[in-house]
Each structure stands twice: as structure tokens, then as C-alpha cells.
Amino acid sequence: MPALDRLRGVRVVADPVAVDRATFHGDDVTVLRFAPDDAFGLGAGGVDVDDPDAIVEDERGFVGAWLDPAGIELHTEWPLPTERPALAQGSIAGVPAKLWLPVDGDALVLTAAAYGDELETRLGWRS
Amino acid sequence: MTDRSATVAAGDGGRLVVDGRPVAFRPGDSVAVAMLREGLVPGRGGTICLAGDCGNCLAQVDGVAYVRTCQTAARAGLSVVGHPSEGLPDLPVVRATAATSSPLAREIEVARREVDVAIVGGGSAGLEAAETAERSGRTVLVLDAGAGDEVVAIYAGPMLVVRTRAGMLHVHAHEIVVATGAAEIHPVAPGSGLRGLVTARAAERLQAAGVSLGAAVAVGTPPEGVAATPASGRPVRFEGKEGRVRAVVTVDAASGAETTTPADTVVLGLGCAPRDLLARMAGEVPLSVVGAAAEEAPLPPPPTEGVVCPCMGTTVADLEAAWDKGFQELELLKRSSQACLGTCQGGACLSHVRSWIAARTGEVPAPFTARPASRQITLAEAAADAYVDAFRRTPLHDEHLALGARMDRFGNWWRPWHYGDPIAEYWAVREGVSLGDVSTLGKLVVSGPDVVEALERLYPCHVADIKPGRSRYALLLNERGHVMDDGMILRESETRFVLSFTSGGAANAEMWVRDWIETWGLRVHVLDRTMSLGAINVTGPLAGELLRRAGLADQPRFLGHVHADIAEVPSHVMRLSFTGEAAFELHHPVDRSVELWRALMDLGADLGIRPHGLQALFGLRLEKGHVIVGMDTELDTTPRRIGLDWAVRMEKPAFIGRAALERTAKLDDHRRWMGFTMDGVAPTEGSPIWADGEIVGNVTGSWTSPLLGKALVLGWQRRTPVRDRVEIDGREAAVSPTPFYDPEGHRARA
Structure with missing residues (x-):
């Protein structure tokens, strides 16, 4: 059974242009753009962002799992994006969640850790 | 519902079990038709329409109550149990494995389809609409209850919820066409609950299915191809014995003379009413109605005696009683008398009720707004694929x-x-x-050059004078000056704050803060860290x-x-x-x-x-x-009402809710939230607070204080003058200043 693991990275909320140009520190960073002014550098240890008022925080509040997105589509009322890469945000099995679809390979389903147990249960990953 | 089995020998389809007794059916039979062929009567009696328009053939089928047997295909082994003649059928016992999930709901498959045009109804009007849409190159889905696809709801989206033989189907359609035809009007007259009454179309279907009607008498428009003795005039009474009709009494409109005609079966051709329940459910959803469902039809004569609503048992006398109480409008009359509230949602009685009102007011009321579900569905079907919070x-x-x-x-x-x-x-x-x-607790970080300006506008307290490393309690008000939430404002630097909110109010507060900052165009970043x-x-x-x-x-x-x-x-x-x-x-x-x-x-x-x-x-x-x-x-609680005026600084030139507070401060206010003490154990939260024999408020919080040795209560008084002594739970309670404990706050500051 898949399981949701703690995701670690850096969250930055700043001027959208500054977020566009932000440089996340780390070798294997996946940047998830939650909103024009909000990005999560998954795997990042820091970030350079040109905005003196930027909010930069270590982000440990998400859990996630990499998997075949076909298994997730059964649990969404919305069609998965056909374009890649894409970040979809909505309800998965009735739980607020996000789905990162890279250019190829598995997708990352992530949710707030507070919802992790509920999502795993609803996806049938735990009893 | 179409029965295509007239030439098939009885029993070729198999047997179902009705009240423990095997009943043969033919291929294509509905449960109701199979039962009628055997001389059994589905439901408790009343006119049978075989079209799903009424609740007169309901029974428990495979453990599920309130199933329309006329819409249920017969199949081998199906268990049918009649509802009790009085009272309600037993509820099935569901043993859920967890409070938040239902095993029944989990077993029901939900399929989804997206089409250009969804057509509800597979009759001639529906098929014509389908052909037109297909010719224009659009994808079309025809949903016909007779074919097992019952549309039970239309929601915004638009989205149709369909009960199919395989489970539930959610159809997302760009356009909806309702072609549901017309329903036959049921009679309202003494004896209309007897067995042996059928509509004209039902008689035709029964004839085609090889069901004997015995000595049939036709009232109104006669059925086609069915041998029935015509009885002229309007039916005013049905006479019977042991629950079965034996004669119909009609009255001649001109002379007023009554004629009694013996009958085994009375076939009723009393006209039709548009079957427009789904169309009336659509509200703002773009939808077109075609065919008979869209046609105006004459209402039946206003009923004078008998049961108007067979589902709820509402009689003409019940309508009159409700009317006399002042419920003189369709929606009110419906709620008061319960007519149209049953399983058929007015399918059998709405036209009669409208006619009855029209006779009193001179105006025909528009039909009421319909709401899902149009057909009775099980909770499991409603919950299928839906998740609880x-x-x-x-x-x-x-x-x-x-x-x-x-x-x-x-x-x-x-x-x-x-x-x-x-x-x-x-x-x-x-x-x-x-x-x-x-x-x-809600936790929001806000940062930016305009952050002080934003918070000064958002909160009714001063913000600019909060020093870094300090914090202040704050209310969050809406434009009407009502308390939305509360929490702390903590200053971290000149341009960065942390805001806290209540656990239940955090999500709403976050949206509130974001919306206003965006509306004002202020340079403030927001990050929810909850x-x-x-x-x-x-x-x-x-x-x-x-x-x-x-x-x-x-x-x-x-x-x-x-x-x-x-x-x-x-x-x-x-x-x-x-x-x-x-x-x-x-x-x-x-x-x-x-x-x-x-x-x-x-x-x-x-x-x-x-x-x-x-x-x-x-x-x-x-x-x-x-x-x-x-x-x-409460939703309209102001700071003054809960004694938190001190958290509002009216000397500030502007903050959300200020104008409303300034205006309402000049008005009398009869509501106050306050403390009470009383001997004994604390009353239940929510208890009414009495004074002088009337309820003047309610308890919002209570606690038997181990330290103070008495019951402490917080609650509302909503009448002036505010009483010093009230009664709660049959005991005297005295208004007491709060805090009850450490009023100077020494311990919190220690």
C-alpha cells in the first residue's frame, strides 16, 4: 500500500515576480506554485527571493506520496489536467489536496498533514 | 414504462417472492404488473398509474422500503413485502463499520459522464430533441425512467443525478432538455383509496400485459383497446367491499343526478398534468422543456371531499382547516397540510391542490419549486460517492x-x-x-509595507502602537459590526505580524483577511500556518x-x-x-x-x-x-452585547464595522450576555433562562466550579429590563459579575 510521507521544504510568499525569480537551495528541488505569490520548494533548504517583505518559512506541514495518477482519478470529481507539468488543487476523496503532475512519471499527491490519516483511509491505504 | 410481453406465456420470466409467496412474472414485467396479474395489489390501494407518478404501488423490495413497484423490473428471487396497512415500514438495520462511512454507500457504483445535451425522457418529444441535437453534431444522452435511468435531481453545474440499474450516474451536461411528458390525474373522491382503480394508460398496459381487468368501467376519456363500459359524468364516489371497488358513482354535471355503475375495475381518464417536477427543480440551470411536459393543461375540478394527497393522507377537510388558520398560499398550505410532501412530491395531488386554491382565490397558483430528490432514493444512493466532512x-x-x-x-x-x-x-x-x-488555532503570518494599515482597517483595536515582541487581544468584526472571530495580534517586526484565530473560525478569517487586503490593494503578503x-x-x-x-x-x-x-x-x-x-x-x-x-x-x-x-x-x-x-x-452579536466594548476603539477613524457600531450605539439594545451563579450542579448548556414565567434567554456555557463550589453560568438575557434574578432548570440563579475567578487577573500575569 502507498503511504503518505512527511514532505520537507521551504515555503515562500512574496511578490509574484520575485517568486518567479526565486532561487531555491538544494540539489533536487521541485517547486510547486500554489498561487502567483506562493510557492513550495519541495526538498529545498532555503531560498533567495528579492522581496524584503517576503515570508519565508520551513515547511513541514504537508505529507505526500508519488504514484500513478490513474489511481487518483477514481477519487476526484474533476478531470485530471491533460497538460504537463501541472499542479491541480481540489478535493481528492473529499479531502482538500493537491496533485503535482510532472512532465513524465508518477504524480505527487499531497495534503496537509492534518488530513493525512483521513486521506489514506479514504483512498483505502489503511483500515 | 413499457411492457412488451403480451405474447409470452406466464412464468417464462421466472418467479419473484411477494410476502413469502412465489409470483410468476413474464419478461418485461414490472413488479406491479406481475402482482396485478396474480390478483395481488401493490401498495395499500388507490389508483394505479404504472408510470411512477404516485405513491400507490409502494412496497419494500429487497429490504428497501418505499420502492415504486411499477418502476421496478421483476426478476427472479426478488423479495417484495407489502408495507403495513397502518403506520410506517420498518427501517432496515444498517451496521456501519465506522461512524463516518456506510458500507451500503460504498457498494453503490457511481459513474460519471459528460455530454453536450442530456435529454430526460425517451418519449416522442425526447427522441425528437435527441435527433435534432445529434444532427448538429452534439453528443446526446437520453435518460428514460422506463429504460431504468431515473433522473432524480438536477443541480447547478448543470449536473443530473440518475439512478440506473447499475448504480448511480452523475451526468455533466452543457444543456438539459426535459421531455418527461404528462402524468394522468388521479381522482379525489370518497373511496379513492380502494383497490381496483387504474388510470386509462395503466389499463392499456395491463391489457397488453395480459392482466385481466374483470368488469371494467371507464370514467372520462376511455382507454384505447380496452373493453370497458363507459360511465358518463364525473366520479364523485367509489363504493367497495373489503377494500376492493365494487362500483363507481358518477354525477351528471347538468342534472346533478347520480348514477351507480358496478365494476371490478374502474378505469379513469381524467386528463393529464405536465410532469414538470424536474423542470421546476432546475431553478437557474439553463434547461428547455419540450412536449407535453411544457404544455398547459386544464386543472381538474376543485375537490370537495376525500383524500387529496394519498401519500400523506391529506383530505379536503385538512386543506380547509389549514386554510382557515391563515395558510392561504400554496407553499404555506403545502407545509401546513402536508399535501404534496409525500413520496411522489405532488405528482398525484398538486393539480388538485392548485385547483382547490384557485376556487377560493380566483387565481391559479404557480406550482411550487421542486427540490431533489424527485423520486425516493435510499440514503445509500444519495450518499454514494459523497464524502462526509x-x-x-x-x-x-x-x-x-x-x-x-x-x-x-x-x-x-x-x-x-x-x-x-x-x-x-x-x-x-x-x-x-x-x-x-x-x-x-488559526495562525496567519502577514508581512509587507502596508501591513499596519491593513490591520488597522481590519481590526477595531489599535495596531500601530503594538511594539515588536508584544501582542493584543482583538475582535474581528464584519461590516455590520457583528463579531466574526477573535484572537491575538502579535507583532514580530515593523512590517511583520502573526495573527491567531479560533479553531473553528480560522478558515473563514483567513479568507476575510485575504479578501480585504486584495480589495484594498495593499502590499501585504499572507501565509496561513495553521x-x-x-x-x-x-x-x-x-x-x-x-x-x-x-x-x-x-x-x-x-x-x-x-x-x-x-x-x-x-x-x-x-x-x-x-x-x-x-x-x-x-x-x-x-x-x-x-x-x-x-x-x-x-x-x-x-x-x-x-x-x-x-x-x-x-x-x-x-x-x-x-x-x-x-x-x-450569535450571528448578530455586537461587542457591546458581550461586554467587549473595551476591545473596540471608536476613536479610530476607520475599521470594518465602525459605521455600523456608531449607528447602532444610539439604539436601544435588549440583549446582554452575562454571568450567573446558582447552587447545585450546573444546568445543561442551552437551557432556557426564565423570568416572570417567560423565557428571557438561554445558557451558552455552564460549569460546576470545583474551586468556587457552585454552578457558574454564562448566557443571554434578551429582554429588558435585565433581571437580577432568573430561573434556570427550575432553580434560582443570580446575575453575577464576571470574571468569576481572579477578577484582577493577577494569576494570569504572575
Whole structure:
């Protein structure tokens, strides 16, 4: 059974242009753009962002799992994006969640850790 | 419903079981047709339409009650049990494996389809609409109840909910065409509940299915191809014996003479009414109605006697009684008399009720708005593929369980209600030290050059004078000056603040803050940290000592806050108090909550530390008279009503809600939230508060105080003059100033 693991990275909320140009520190960073002014550098240890008022925080509040997105589509009322890469945000099995679809390979389903147990249960990953 | 089996020998389809007795059916039979062929009557009696328009053929089918047998295809082994002649059928016993899931709902498959045009109804009008749409190159789906695809709801989207033989189908359509035809009008007259009455179309179907009607008499428009003796005039009475019709009495409109015609079956051709329930459900959804469903049809004569609504048993006398009470409008009459509220949702009675009203007012009322579901569906079908709200777990959830906590749901979170001994938890706070999990509190970081301006506009208190490292209690008001939420404003630097909100109000507050900042165009960044940070409240007279042990040498004074490592966990330490004792909230990375919690529990072991749940917390706050927004407040609660005027600085030139507060301050206000004390145990929360024989308010919080030895109550008085003494739970209660405990607040500041 898949399981949701703690995701670690850096969250930055700043001027959208500054977020566009932000440089996340780390070798294997996946940047998830939650909103024009909000990005999560998954795997990042820091970030350079040109905005003196930027909010930069270590982000440990998400859990996630990499998997075949076909298994997730059964649990969404919305069609998965056909374009890649894409970040979809909505309800998965009735739980607020996000789905990162890279250019190829598995997708990352992530949710707030507070919802992790509920999502795993609803996806049938735990009893 | 089409029965195509007239030439098939009886029994070729198999047998179903009706009240324990095998009943043969033919291929294509509905359950109702199979039963009628055997001389059995589906339902309790009344006119049979075989079109799903009424509730006269309901039975329990395979354990599910209220199933229309005329719409249920017969199949081998199907179990049919008649509803009891009086009262309601038994509810099935469902043994759910968990409170939040239903095994029945899980078993029902939900399919989804997206089409250009969904056509409801497979009759001639529907098929014509389908052909037209297909010719224009659009994808079309025809949903016909007779073919097993019953549309039970239309929602915005548009989205249709369809019950199919395979489960449920959710159809997302760009356009909806309703072609549901017309329903035959049922008679309203004494004896209309007898068995042996059928509509004209039903008679034709029964004839085609090889069902004997015996000596049939046709009233009104006769059926085609059915041998029936015509009886002229309007039916005014049905006479019967042992529940079965034996004759129909008609009256000649011109002479008023009555004629009694013996009959085994009375076939009723009384006209039709548009079958437009789904069309009336659509509301703003773009939808077209075609065919008979769209056609105006003459109403039946106003009923004068008998049962109007067979589902609910509403009689003409019931309508008159409701009318005489003043319910003289269709919607009101419906609610008062219960007509049209049954399983057929007015299918059999709406035209009669409209006609009855029209006879009194001279105007024909428009049909009422319909709401899902148009056909009775099971809860499992309604719940299929739908999820209950997801309740969040704090990072300490498993710790609470390991400590024996009884968990409950508050503000969309699972939270510990108590750990087995709420009184001991209370005393740990009052006399020692205790931990509380407050991870659920809303936590927002706001930063930017305009942040002070934004917060000054958002909050009714001053913000600019909050120094970095200090905090202030704040209300959040809406434009009407009503309390939406409350929490703390903590200043971290000139341009950065942390805002806290209640657990239940945090999500709404976040949207509120974001919306206004965007509306004003201010340069402020917002980050919601509610689920990224855990929070532990360390409270009690020994809280400072515990935190010294955990590494906090320089402790912030009351309403101060610092960043420091607590037991090696980086924490934002906030010196606040909701319990009335010294308290420190430790906000920290959510993945380190367990580590911090355990370290504090270990360090405080010799101090008698124990965690406290919400039950103790509610008692502690009640002794302090602290308001819980959403629990003590109402949707229109102003600061004045709950004694929090001090948190509103009207000298500020502008803040959300200011104009409304200024205006309403000049008006009389009869509502006050206040404290009461009384002997004995605390009354139940929600109890009415009485004075002079009338209810003047209600209890919003109550607690039998272990420390003060009496019952403490918080609640509303909504009448003036405010009474000094009231009655709650049959006992006298006295208005008492709050806080009940430590009114000077020395202990929280210690």
C-alpha cells in the first residue's frame, strides 16, 4: 500500500515576480506554485527571493506520496489536467489536496498533514 | 414504462417472492404488473398509474422500503413485502463499520459522464430533441425512467443525478432538455383509496400485459383497446367491499343526478398534468422543456371531499382547516397540510391542490419549486460517492489516544475532550501545570509595507502602537459590526505580524483577511500556518518553572512573545492566558510536536503535570468569563452585547464595522450576555433562562466550579429590563459579575 510521507521544504510568499525569480537551495528541488505569490520548494533548504517583505518559512506541514495518477482519478470529481507539468488543487476523496503532475512519471499527491490519516483511509491505504 | 410481453406465456420470466409467496412474472414485467396479474395489489390501494407518478404501488423490495413497484423490473428471487396497512415500514438495520462511512454507500457504483445535451425522457418529444441535437453534431444522452435511468435531481453545474440499474450516474451536461411528458390525474373522491382503480394508460398496459381487468368501467376519456363500459359524468364516489371497488358513482354535471355503475375495475381518464417536477427543480440551470411536459393543461375540478394527497393522507377537510388558520398560499398550505410532501412530491395531488386554491382565490397558483430528490432514493444512493466532512487531526492525535483521551470533533478537528478525569485536569491547571493541545488555532503570518494599515482597517483595536515582541487581544468584526472571530495580534517586526484565530473560525478569517487586503490593494503578503505549526499551551502556576527546565530562561511577560528553543525545539513562545492562570503557547514546527510534548511531560513529571482536554478548558475559561466566539455568540452579536466594548476603539477613524457600531450605539439594545451563579450542579448548556414565567434567554456555557463550589453560568438575557434574578432548570440563579475567578487577573500575569 502507498503511504503518505512527511514532505520537507521551504515555503515562500512574496511578490509574484520575485517568486518567479526565486532561487531555491538544494540539489533536487521541485517547486510547486500554489498561487502567483506562493510557492513550495519541495526538498529545498532555503531560498533567495528579492522581496524584503517576503515570508519565508520551513515547511513541514504537508505529507505526500508519488504514484500513478490513474489511481487518483477514481477519487476526484474533476478531470485530471491533460497538460504537463501541472499542479491541480481540489478535493481528492473529499479531502482538500493537491496533485503535482510532472512532465513524465508518477504524480505527487499531497495534503496537509492534518488530513493525512483521513486521506489514506479514504483512498483505502489503511483500515 | 413499457411492457412488451403480451405474447409470452406466464412464468417464462421466472418467479419473484411477494410476502413469502412465489409470483410468476413474464419478461418485461414490472413488479406491479406481475402482482396485478396474480390478483395481488401493490401498495395499500388507490389508483394505479404504472408510470411512477404516485405513491400507490409502494412496497419494500429487497429490504428497501418505499420502492415504486411499477418502476421496478421483476426478476427472479426478488423479495417484495407489502408495507403495513397502518403506520410506517420498518427501517432496515444498517451496521456501519465506522461512524463516518456506510458500507451500503460504498457498494453503490457511481459513474460519471459528460455530454453536450442530456435529454430526460425517451418519449416522442425526447427522441425528437435527441435527433435534432445529434444532427448538429452534439453528443446526446437520453435518460428514460422506463429504460431504468431515473433522473432524480438536477443541480447547478448543470449536473443530473440518475439512478440506473447499475448504480448511480452523475451526468455533466452543457444543456438539459426535459421531455418527461404528462402524468394522468388521479381522482379525489370518497373511496379513492380502494383497490381496483387504474388510470386509462395503466389499463392499456395491463391489457397488453395480459392482466385481466374483470368488469371494467371507464370514467372520462376511455382507454384505447380496452373493453370497458363507459360511465358518463364525473366520479364523485367509489363504493367497495373489503377494500376492493365494487362500483363507481358518477354525477351528471347538468342534472346533478347520480348514477351507480358496478365494476371490478374502474378505469379513469381524467386528463393529464405536465410532469414538470424536474423542470421546476432546475431553478437557474439553463434547461428547455419540450412536449407535453411544457404544455398547459386544464386543472381538474376543485375537490370537495376525500383524500387529496394519498401519500400523506391529506383530505379536503385538512386543506380547509389549514386554510382557515391563515395558510392561504400554496407553499404555506403545502407545509401546513402536508399535501404534496409525500413520496411522489405532488405528482398525484398538486393539480388538485392548485385547483382547490384557485376556487377560493380566483387565481391559479404557480406550482411550487421542486427540490431533489424527485423520486425516493435510499440514503445509500444519495450518499454514494459523497464524502462526509474530513476532520483534521493534530500532530498529537496519537499521543492523546495513548494517554486515554476521549476524542471529539470541534471546529473541524479531532480534539481531546478529556483524558479520563476532567476535574483532575482542571486542578492541574489551577494548582500545578498542564499541557493543552492548541494546534487547532488559526495562525496567519502577514508581512509587507502596508501591513499596519491593513490591520488597522481590519481590526477595531489599535495596531500601530503594538511594539515588536508584544501582542493584543482583538475582535474581528464584519461590516455590520457583528463579531466574526477573535484572537491575538502579535507583532514580530515593523512590517511583520502573526495573527491567531479560533479553531473553528480560522478558515473563514483567513479568507476575510485575504479578501480585504486584495480589495484594498495593499502590499501585504499572507501565509496561513495553521496546519504547518503545532501549538502546545503550557499553563498553570508552575508553567514558568516547567519552561525554565525546558530552557526558557528569559520568559516574556504577559502579552509578550519571543522566539526560543524549548526542549531544543524552535518555538514561538506567546505569553497569553485563556485559562486564567499563567500560560505560554508554544508554536513550533508541526513535525516536532510529539518530541516537544513528550519532553515537557517528562520535565514536568515531578510537578504533577497532566494534559487537559476541552472539557476542563471550557470550565477554566468559564470561570474567567471568556467568550468563545461561535459558541457563546450569535450571528448578530455586537461587542457591546458581550461586554467587549473595551476591545473596540471608536476613536479610530476607520475599521470594518465602525459605521455600523456608531449607528447602532444610539439604539436601544435588549440583549446582554452575562454571568450567573446558582447552587447545585450546573444546568445543561442551552437551557432556557426564565423570568416572570417567560423565557428571557438561554445558557451558552455552564460549569460546576470545583474551586468556587457552585454552578457558574454564562448566557443571554434578551429582554429588558435585565433581571437580577432568573430561573434556570427550575432553580434560582443570580446575575453575577464576571470574571468569576481572579477578577484582577493577577494569576494570569504572575
